[in-house]
Amino acid sequence: MNFYQELFAELLQKQFNEIALTKLKRSLALKHQLETIPSNIDILLHAEIKEIPLFKKKLITKPVRTISGVSPVAIMTRPDKCPHGKCTFCPGGLNSPWGDVPQSYTGHEPATMRGMRNNYDSYLQVMNRLEQYVLLGHTFDKIEIIVMGGTFTATDFQLPGGLHDERRIDEIKTELLSFKQRKTTTLEAEQHINETAAVRCVALCIETKPDWGFLEQGNEMLRQGCTRVELGIESVYDDVLKNVHRGHTTADSKKSIQILRDLGFKINFHYMPGLPLTDRERDIQGMKQLFSDPDYRPDMIKFYPTMVAPGTALFHQWKQGQFTPIDTTEAAERLVEIKKIVPEYCRIQRIQRDVPTKYWEAGVGLTNFRQFIHQNYNIQCRCIRCREPKGKNxxxxxxxxxxxxxxxxxxxxxxxxxxxxxxxxxxxxxxxxxxxxxxxxxxxxxxxxxxxxxxxxxxxxxxxxxxxxxxxxxxxxxxxxxxxxxxxxxxxxxxxxxxxxxxxxxxxxxxxxxxxxxxxxx
Ligand code: SF4
Ligand SMILES: [Zn+2]
Missing domain, CATH: 3.40.630.30 (Gcn5-related N-acetyltransferase (GNAT))
Structure with missing residues (x-):
């Protein structure tokens, strides 16, 4: 049993007052090695739909504030191989230590678990998430769909149609049935319905790698309604890309970036400090090139320091002493150099994978890595994220x-x-x-x-x-x-x-x- 399952079992058995509940959560978080104690809303998002009303009563005693804005809805792709094989650092996939899970994930992320519960049916995953929002009292009139896992543009590449405008559970269910029965609908017709629906898809993001992000895939992504591409370029060095069996070159990265930009997409790069064949100097040099070289210059970027996951080729290299991942301090010191120079047009989205550290064997050891950097280094990052209003007057x-x-x-x-x-x-x-x-x-x-x-x-x-x-x-x-x-x-x-x-x-x-x-x- 994981943290959530155990907590739900306890809640079913006994009545807890606020203090006892906090104690229970703390001891279970410790037992399951969670870095933070999940909020009650987080916990509810892990419950089965039919159980949410019951647990909501037990967990939330005060009224919940309605939160509006763009609500993210992640859809996970089915476990499948990537066409080029497998990058040496990539966790998950078919036959992983965690079973058949989506490529690049462990099966323990909330979005992956939702994917599994819904047999990776994208329509059901969206509906499941919307049902959660209904039950939690969130507004979800504007949603962003994020397609995650593997190389989506290399699969059969079909999204469901648009979304519908019902807010109440029974109505959502009726709508779901009617969508399933509308066999003759087209993507274009559904998009048209969605333009004025009460639940509107205001953004759609697809993850892919550069050699699957050229004109053909770009055009198809446009047809799907995609507005942002998450592009795994990972390195600016060809020897590094080859060493980690990435299946694309830096020339592919540059070509893909140019095509996708010329089609109008926003592009969010993924980049991995600490890959094999890099040292501190080369890594910092490479990350600086992302901004000095006009062929890169990302709109947004996610830095994922290289971590060692069980069952990967990199894991064996590490065990045999052929590879040493950078640790928390080393990763921080490299990233600090980049935060100092990041231009105003770029947003640093993340500096760490969203997979809990306990699923990795070695590498950066803190889940709140961003906070660690901001507390320990005096840097004035001028990226978009650091200059957002966030409650400022x-x-x-x-x-x-x-x-x-x-x-x-x-x-x-x-x-x-x-x-x-x-x-x-x-x-x-x-x-x-x-x-x-x-x-x-x-x-x-x-x-x-x-x-x-x-x-x-x-x-x-x-x-x-x-x-x-x-x-x-x-x-x-x-x-x-x-x-x-x-x-x-x-x-x-x-x-x-x-x-x-x-x-x-x-x-x-x-x-x-x-x-x-x-x-x-x-
Ligand atoms: S392309 Fe991405 S999902 Fe596919 S093997 Fe490489 S890291 Fe994993
Ligand atoms: Zn910043």
Whole structure:
């Protein structure tokens, strides 16, 4: 039994007051070697749907605040081999020490467990997650779908259709049945339904590797409604990629980045410090190249220090003394050097895998690694994440629009930021690109692309007035992008927008749908 199963068993047997419950959670967390004690909401997210109401009563005595904003919904792909074989560091997959689990996961992550419970049916996984949100009292009118595990673009690559607008469980079930019965529906028809549904898919993210992220896959991802690609480039060194059996080269990485960027996607790189054949100097050099070399320059990045998982080729290399992973301090010291130089247009999303440390044999040993770095090193990271408002008071009079221009993948990028320079706070931003290649009929040589528009603040349900997201900053940023495009002789703006955001562009900004994009002639 894991932490959750044991806790649920105890809750079924006895009545606990608040103090006794805290004690129980603490002792079980210790027993199961969890780094933190999960919150009651986290715990409820691990319960079977039918048991949530019962456990909710036992766990939550005070009313829960409704949380709005974009609610993430992860879908896990079925356990399957990657076409190139297996990277030496990759945990999980078929016949792993944890059984058949999705490639690159251990089977113990909440999203993986949800995948298993639903036999990896993507539609059921989404519905299961939405049911959890209903029961927890979360608003979920805007959701982001994240497709995880393995090389999705190398599978048969089919997502279910759109999502539906029911909020109550019985209605969701009816809707689920009616979707299953709508055998003749098409992806396009479902997307169209979703444009105005009460539960809108405002973003869709797909994970893949560079050699499965070229034009063919890019076009298919666009058709699916994808807006962001998580791209596992892992290293800027070809000898390293070869050594870890990565199945792609740095030339593939650069080509994929350029194509995906020219199609309008936001790109989140995955990069692994501490891989074989690197030492501190080479690693730091490599990570700095990500920003100095225009062929890289990520919009967002996840650094995953190399860890040793049981059952991997790297595990055997480690056992035989051929490989030593970097430890917590070494990883921190390398990453600190990068945080010092990361440009304002990039967001450092994560610096560690979301797999609990107890499933690894060696490597970085802290689950709260980010906190460790911030507490032990005095660094002023100026990445997007570190400059987000997060509860800070915004002085509206100080907000100014600042444009940073840079070259990337042989095209031109403009990072248009709305910021309060006195407190160094970012209120929102827009990414404008003049592409290098025109890879689709919608994108003409005189087109500029908007790859991302994001405004922070108290997130709010669609239609709610008065809160930051609706103070018109999104509109102002887009107008600035349009102005820059015009100044450079462009006559068309093409925006990659999630299915659930298309309506916003049409109603508020005068855009029209064209293929998988929305567009406006200038
Ligand atoms: S491509 Fe990703 S999922 Fe596939 S073997 Fe390599 S690390 Fe694992
Ligand atoms: Zn940062």
């Amino acid at each position: 915004i002085n509206w009079a100080n907000i100014q629009i600042k444009v940073t221009e840079y070259d990337a993948s042989r095209g031109k990028e403009f990072f248009i930021a709305a910021e309060d320079s006195q407190t160094d706070t970012l209120l929102g931003f827009c990414r404008l690109r003049f592409p290098f290649q025109y890879l689709r009929p919608e994108i003409t040589p005189a087109s500029a692309l908007i790859r991302e528009l994001h405004v922070y603040g108290t997130a709010t349900a669609i239609g709610d007035e008065g809160l930051v997201q609706h103070k018109g900053w999104g509109k102002r940023l887009v107008e600035k992008a349009e102005e820059l495009a015009r100044q450079h002789g462009k006559d068309k703006i093409v925006v990659i927008a999630g299915v659930g955001v298309r309506q916003y562009y049409q109603d508020k900004l005068g855009y029209q749908i064209e293929g998988p994009y929305v567009k406006k002639l200038l």
